[in-house]
Amino acid sequence: MAETLTAASSHGEHAHGEMSFWSKYVFSTDHKVVGLQYMFTGIFMGLIGGFMAYAFRMQLAFPGVEVPGYGLVSPVDYNALVTNHGTIMIFWVAMPVLVAAFGNYLIPLMVGADDMVFPRLNRLSYQVFLLSAIVLICSFFVEGGGFGGAWTAYPPLSAQSQYNLTPLGSSLWLVAVGLEFVAFLIGGINFITTAMNSRAPGMKAYDIPMIVWMIVVASIMFMASVGPLLAGAVMLFMDQNIGTAFFDPDRGGDPILWQHLFWFFGHPEVYVVLLPATGLVADIITVFSRKKLFAYRTVLYTVFATGVLSFTVWAHHQFVAGIDPRMAHVFTVTTLLISIPIAEMMFVYIATLYGGSITLTTPMLWALAFIAEFLIGGVTGVFLGASGADIYFHDTYFVLAHFHYTFFPIAIIGFYAGISFWFPKMFGKMMNETLGKIHFWGTVIPFNLIFIPLFVLGASGQHRRIYDFSHFPNLSAPWQQDLRILATSALLVMLAFQSVFLVNFVWSLWKGRKAGKNPWKSNTLEWTAESPPPHGNWSELPTVYRGPYEYGVPGRDSDYWPQNEPN
Amino acid sequence: MSEEHMHHPNYLKIWAMLVGLLVVSVAGAMVGIRVVTLITAFGVACVQAYLVAKNCMHIGAARRFVPYLVATALVLMLLFFSGAAPDVMKPAGVNWVKPAWQEAAVEHDVSLHEARH
Ligand code: HEM
Ligand SMILES: [Cu+2]
Numbered sequence: 001m002a003e004t005l006t007a008a009s010s011h012g013e014h015a016h017g018e019m020s021f022w023s024k025y026v027f028s029t030d031h032k033v034v035g036l037q038y039m040f041t042g043i044f045m046g047l048i049g050g051f052m053a054y055a056f057r058m059q060l061a062f063p064g065v066e067v068p069g070y071g072l073v074s075p076v077d078y079n080a081l082v083t084n085h086g087t088i089m090i091f092w093v094a095m096p097v098l099v100a101a102f103g104n105y106l107i108p109l110m111v112g113a114d115d116m117v118f119p120r121l122n123r124l125s126y127q128v129f130l131l132s133a134i135v136l137i138c139s140f141f142v143e144g145g146g147f148g149g150a151w152t153a154y155p156p157l158s159a160q161s162q163y164n165l166t167p168l169g170s171s172l173w174l175v176a177v178g179l180e181f182v183a184f185l186i187g188g189i190n191f192i193t194t195a196m197n198s199r200a201p202g203m204k205a206y207d208i209p210m211i212v213w214m215i216v217v218a219s220i221m222f223m224a225s226v227g228p229l230l231a232g233a234v235m236l237f238m239d240q241n242i243g244t245a246f247f248d249p250d251r252g253g254d255p256i257l258w259q260h261l262f263w264f265f266g267h268p269e270v271y272v273v274l275l276p277a278t279g280l281v282a283d284i285i286t287v288f289s290r291k292k293l294f295a296y297r298t299v300l301y302t303v304f305a306t307g308v309l310s311f312t313v314w315a316h317h318q319f320v321a322g323i324d325p326r327m328a329h330v331f332t333v334t335t336l337l338i339s340i341p342i343a344e345m346m347f348v349y350i351a352t353l354y355g356g357s358i359t360l361t362t363p364m365l366w367a368l369a370f371i372a373e374f375l376i377g378g379v380t381g382v383f384l385g386a387s388g389a390d391i392y393f394h395d396t397y398f399v400l401a402h403f404h405y406t407f408f409p410i411a412i413i414g415f416y417a418g419i420s421f422w423f424p425k426m427f428g429k430m431m432n433e434t435l436g437k438i439h440f441w442g443t444v445i446p447f448n449l450i451f452i453p454l455f456v457l458g459a460s461g462q463h464r465r466i467y468d469f470s471h472f473p474n475l476s477a478p479w480q481q482d483l484r485i486l487a488t489s490a491l492l493v494m495l496a497f498q499s500v501f502l503v504n505f506v507w508s509l510w511k512g513r514k515a516g517k518n519p520w521k522s523n524t525l526e527w528t529a530e531s532p533p534p535h536g537n538w539s540e541l542p543t544v545y546r547g548p549y550e551y552g553v554p555g556r557d558s559d560y561w562p563q564n565e566p567n
Numbered sequence: 568m569s570e571e572h573m574h575h576p577n578y579l580k581i582w583a584m585l586v587g588l589l590v591v592s593v594a595g596a597m598v599g600i601r602v603v604t605l606i607t608a609f610g611v612a613c614v615q616a617y618l619v620a621k622n623c624m625h626i627g628a629a630r631r632f633v634p635y636l637v638a639t640a641l642v643l644m645l646l647f648f649s650g651a652a653p654d655v656m657k658p659a660g661v662n663w664v665k666p667a668w669q670e671a672a673v674e675h676d677v678s679l680h681e682a683r684h
Binding site: 224227228249250251254257260264311312314315321322324325326327 | 663
């Protein structure tokens, strides 16, 4: 330990004198501080993304209305709002919160290390990420406004300013996304190396908690897939700004090439955010059903299978883009194949619950909701994966509802599951259970009321990316507009209930019951450290004797068996 | 550290090999036979890339998983190519054409039919 920082409330052996606020919280290399920085930045960006959804959903339900707090949503505004909502929620909320916040906070604590292998790289990763967020936010305010060519940025719309009308916004958007990728490449190196090299003595591969495995596999997938898109982003930037024609068919380029580059990254990316969420769900359901994970190795094998297969399905996003129909067959088959390991993982989780002594705490409710809601998202993906059906469904709200039933469980439900579970460790206080449950039901019920109507609307032919449906007689039946209003109203309710979480968060920080080291009686190593853990995590690093899920072992007095206890 | 340094490859020799291969690839193109050009251009480039990766990037000396990682990246590249090429390398497809490609095909006297395959 070369540094002399101390964690917020540590006065133990590790206190080496007080550091200034700046070096403690802003320029810290402590993995816990970096993790929390990622988390708070992610929450902040989530508020922006949520506000954008509010603005454009109001426009869809009540076209032309003056949106309270925003004003009139013009067509150009609408495009920029939708585009940046999607971009933010995936790259500036799901990624930082699930991969970087939990990865940074938990990996060293769960493998029994005092910090990341490369603490300064870790700090750099957050700083680049913060810069990327700032660039993105700035892009809303430049001349012409923020980029409005959809989060997938297909050329020619994204490449040529006479189409997108946002010459500056679209280039800044690309720069921001590129910087974000760099941040996660740096962070990923840390996660992988730390999990490989810094494990506590005795911790073998199959003793590693699921969330650590998942974040490591996710980081490897990210590294392997992001290269083509980063190259593509540079090419698109040059098409925009220096007159190259990589994606311009009139001058010898090919717009479909971008779609391939984007989705070769984009599909693995959905699993990059999925895996950490499934990992933390595994850790939570075992604790609150007091049962061993039903089939640890099976889960791991399904993850590896998913990881490999996820690189072979990308063109299912391009079935109607004019790709070779023979290739569409290939991608249909691979897409249907990939649903098998994911379904298997869900079965394993349900089998873990079977016969357990289940306590419905707030984190457990979120974890169960993840399984239930994600299943709907996964199953509707199977319909979309069949190229014949997708010719009808493509670019309708059916697709939109599909991916919200996957991303919402991942990014929002997964985050709430994780934060309500690890909050005691992070801040040393318990969160309020009553407020937690109010927030849970106030989020999950409206969520379904938003997106089930959108499935129906999509199946009735409602296309995405339309500013005002009253221009389309086939899409303006009264029942269709009623469903739009229902979805928007449910969104308003859901957004309002998020204040319960913020109140609970702040209130618990000040007034919450003291947590102690291991409030949930959990096995994994992070619960053997103080809450919150001091800089360096332990005064004496732990040793590991068994796997992470030894709950309810017959013949033992206590129903859990911490990984670090010799007997 | 010092021990590792004694085992480093002879960079000068590798550099000379790279230059030699460069000469081969340029000369190959000058022969003017398409197959020869392809072999000397791509074949030589592969050998050069291998030499650089193995010696200058020290992949030969790294832990075993590193070459596997690099190999995986190559496999992914081939995978991407095989998925993208059927559309991207064609001048026309189902309901679409690339005018610039077709003009180029006429200019270079390649019949469209040939270019399509
Ligand atoms: C990990 C969970 C998943 C996530 C996060 C996810 C996310 C997404 C997203 C964001 C899109 C729409 C992209 C866009 O056009 O803007 C999408 C479309 C699609 N998804 Fe998923 N998905 C998931 C799981 C699945 C599964 C399991 C399958 C099939 C077995 C699947 C099949 C499809 C297909 C075929 C499309 C393209 C539909 C179209 O554009 O016509 N997805 N998904
Ligand atoms: Cu996909």
